[in-house]
Amino acid sequence: xxxxxxxxxxxxxxxxxxxxxxxxxxxxGGLVFVSILVPLVWGEFYAIxxxxxxxxxxxxxxxxxWRRYRDxxxxxxxxxxxxxxxxWLLVGTFGSLPFLLIAWTVAADPSVxxxxxxxxxxxxxxxxxxxxxxxxxxxxxxxxxxxxxxxESVLPHTLQWWRSFTEWVGGVGVIVLTTAxxxxxxxxxxxxxxxxARSEKIHPSIVSTVRTIWWxxxxxxxxxxxxxxxxxxxxxxAINHAMTGLATGGFSVTDASIAxxxxxxxxxxxxxxxxxxxxxxxxxxxxLQGDLRHLYEDLQTRWVFGFFALGTLLLVGFLLNNGTYxxxxxxxxxxxxxxxxxxxxxxxxxxxxTAARYGLFQFVSAASCTGFQTATNLGTAWSAESQLxxxxxxxxxxxxxxxxxxxKLVRALTLVKGxxxxxxxxxxxxxxxxxxRLDGRALTEDEATRExxxxxxxxxxxxxxxxxxxxxxxxxxxxxxxxxNVVFEVASAQGNVGLSTGxxxxxxxxxxxxxxxxNMWIGRLEIIPVLVLLRAVFTRLEVxxx
Amino acid sequence: xxxKRLERIEDALVxxxxxxxxxxxxxxxxxxxxxxxxxxxxxxxxxxxxRGPVTLGLVVAYLLVFVGYVVNKHxxxxxxxx
Numbered sequence: 002x003x004x005x006x007x008x009x010x011x012x013x014x015x016x017x018x019x020x021x022x023x024x025x026x027x028x029x030g031g032l033v034f035v036s037i038l039v040p041l042v043w044g045e046f047y048a049i050x051x052x053x054x055x056x057x058x059x060x061x062x063x064x065x066x067w068r069r070y071r072d073x074x075x076x077x078x079x080x081x082x083x084x085x086x087x088x089w090l091l092v093g094t095f096g097s098l099p100f101l102l103i104a105w106t107v108a109a110d111p112s113v114x115x116x117x118x119x120x121x122x123x124x125x126x127x128x129x130x131x132x133x134x135x136x137x138x139x140x141x142x143x144x145x146x147x148x149x150x151x152x153e154s155v156l157p158h159t160l161q162w163w164r165s166f167t168e169w170v171g172g173v174g175v176i177v178l179t180t181a182x183x184x185x186x187x188x189x190x191x192x193x194x195x196x197x198a199r200s201e202k203i204h205p206s207i208v209s210t211v212r213t214i215w216w217x218x219x220x221x222x223x224x225x226x227x228x229x230x231x232x233x234x235x236x237x238x239a240i241n242h243a244m245t246g247l248a249t250g251g252f253s254v255t256d257a258s259i260a261x262x263x264x265x266x267x268x269x270x271x272x273x274x275x276x277x278x279x280x281x282x283x284x285x286x287x288x289l290q291g292d293l294r295h296l297y298e299d300l301q302t303r304w305v306f307g308f309f310a311l312g313t314l315l316l317v318g319f320l321l322n323n324g325t326y327x328x329x330x331x332x333x334x335x336x337x338x339x340x341x342x343x344x345x346x347x348x349x350x351x352x353x354x355t356a357a358r359y360g361l362f363q364f365v366s367a368a369s370c371t372g373f374q375t376a377t378n379l380g381t382a383w384s385a386e387s388q389l390x391x392x393x394x395x396x397x398x399x400x401x402x403x404x405x406x407x408x409k410l411v412r413a414l415t416l417v418k419g420x421x422x423x424x425x426x427x428x429x430x431x432x433x434x435x436x437x438r439l440d441g442r443a444l445t446e447d448e449a450t451r452e453x454x455x456x457x458x459x460x461x462x463x464x465x466x467x468x469x470x471x472x473x474x475x476x477x478x479x480x481x482x483x484x485x486n487v488v489f490e491v492a493s494a495q496g497n498v499g500l501s502t503g504x505x506x507x508x509x510x511x512x513x514x515x516x517x518x519x520n521m522w523i524g525r526l527e528i529i530p531v532l533v534l535l536r537a538v539f540t541r542l543e544v545x546x547x
Numbered sequence: 548x549x550x551k552r553l554e555r556i557e558d559a560l561v562x563x564x565x566x567x568x569x570x571x572x573x574x575x576x577x578x579x580x581x582x583x584x585x586x587x588x589x590x591x592x593x594x595x596x597x598r599g600p601v602t603l604g605l606v607v608a609y610l611l612v613f614v615g616y617v618v619n620k621h622x623x624x625x626x627x628x629x
Contacts, residue, residue, distance in 0.1 A: 216583075219583065220579060220582065220583055220586070222586075223582070223583070223586025223587065223589075223590070224582075224586070224610065224613055226586075226590065227586070227589060227590075227606045227609055227610060228610060230593060230598075230606060231603065231606050231607060231610065236590070236593055236594060240590075288617065289576075289579065289617065290620070290624075291617070291620030291621045291623060291624040292621065292624055293617070293618070293621040294621075
């Protein structure tokens with residue numbers, strides 16, 4: 002009886018999950034079909050058949066799943082976790098089809114499509130391998146930005162768009178996930194519902210919350226595109242970099258990321274875009290309502306600014322102390338011209354400005370988990386302490402409820418405050434009445450324990466999976482890469498950052514590619530949902546009893 | 548623009564086919580809705596006419612209106628709270 006009951010429960014659970022996965026796949030099909038506009042605008046008609054098939058396959062599978070299980074019960078929180086974990090994997094899998102099919106279309110070169118010979122590049126050819134296409138798609142949907150391309154600028158515009166679009170959609174997806182669907186105690190998700198106490202105009206239901214998140218994201222995207230264009234970026238590149246910058250994903254359409262432009266104005270324009278993506282979206286909503294106080298009164302947001310400022314100061318200090326941009330070593334220009342030549346800096350002033358420019362950009366890029374790069378010599382000329390500061394930024398991350406990865410500042414803060422709270426408690430009598438305060442909220446003993454436990458568990462699991470990825474890469478990548486290189490690469494994948502020491506590329510062993518995909522996947526979903534899914538799968542397969 | 552006219556604009560935008568849902572999801576503020584409409588239109592203008600003093604001026608004006616409106620709204624809310 003017990004087995005029968007469990008099977009029925011599992012089947013009910015499967016039906017709910019299958020129905021919602023069907024919806025997700027239908028939505029993915031819709032996104033691919035929308036992207037057909039890009040080859041139409043750019044005249045890349047050879048990409049259209051591939052996109053049609055890439056959209057039709059998830060649409061058809063999604064429709065079958067949805068029709069078959071449409072009467073399934075509504076999902077609970079457990080379903081939500083399993084749907085999120087399996088959905089991200091499934092969307093990443095089917096999202097690889099545009100890469101795979103367009104690459105093979107170009108390779109087959111049917112005469113009817115009149116494909117220009119310039120399109121057939123080694124960069125595109127890498128996507129003929131399913132593992133590379135899957136890696137690129139998962140990197141996009143998880144907002145990581147590690148890539149299998151050697152030179153993004155030679156990709157067809159259709160695939161440049163698809164890469165940016167996957168990051169943009171994945172960015173919204175993760176905000177929805179962390180603020181509306183999977184908000185747990187200690188997850189740091191200062192949800193819209195909590196924020197309701199601060200503003201009466203915030204919508205009470207999940208559906209309207211999700212719609213509002215989309216609305217804010219779209220509005221900010223237009224703002225960011227126009228800001229980058231004013232700063233001097235060409236329009237197509239501004240569209241792509243605004244999408245990936247706001248989603249803190251970091252895919253670029255140029256070969257050398259943002260270093261391509263070597264423009265102070267573009268560097269400075271991208272910093273607010275990345276910061277917008279690093280702040281919890283409920284805070285954005287309140288700010289748009291006219292309440293700017295939340296930018297400095299909300300604990301997480303205050304810490305985002307504080308953390309970015311402190312990290313930048315530390316990094317600039319290291320760069321100056323090590324003489325990384327000293328005039329003698331050839332990494333910095335002899336003179337820096339500002340304000341259309343109105344101000345010209347040289348000598349120590351040029352060195353200080355260059356160190357501040359690269360230090361600020363690279364720390365914000367790392368801590369916001371974007372992964373845009375302006376310092377091309379980061380992996381070679383920057384000292385170990387400078388690289389470590391960047392790595393610290395990408396491991397900690399910024400605000401929960403935003404598009405960033407990493408452990409999240411609020412968890413780091415909870416761990417620090419919780420540890421101090423526990424240690425102080427040792428010196429007080431048992432009868433002492435104490436209150437643990439977080440973000441101005443006085444927590445009960447139970448609430449404080451839950452918050453602290455959750456933060457500790459996530460941080461612990463983060464380190465464990467970092468270690469597993471480390472072992473997988475150390476066993477497979479060439480020995481010319483050092484331990485620091487490997488730690489940096491795995492932390493970058495799991496933190497969904499995308500900065501690379503050069504390990505990631507199409508020539509990487511396939512086991513290492515899959516290991517990094519796993520790190521990206523668990524990093525994006527904050528680990529627990531993936532473990533819940535794996536447990537359910539193993540239970541279903543009777544690998545071990547429930 | 549007075550409040551009633553802004554409300555009428557808001558209603559018209561929400562009633563639009565296909566994109567009406569986007570405006571309905573927003574903050575019920577017609578200025579933001581106008582910025583939402585103006586964003587893609589400006590992109591189209593920039594695509595057609597390229598980078599020039601007029602297009603640059605229009606885009607800078609858009610950015611200033613956006614930031615200025617948020618700051619102004621904050622000051623108004625502050626007065627109401629006071």
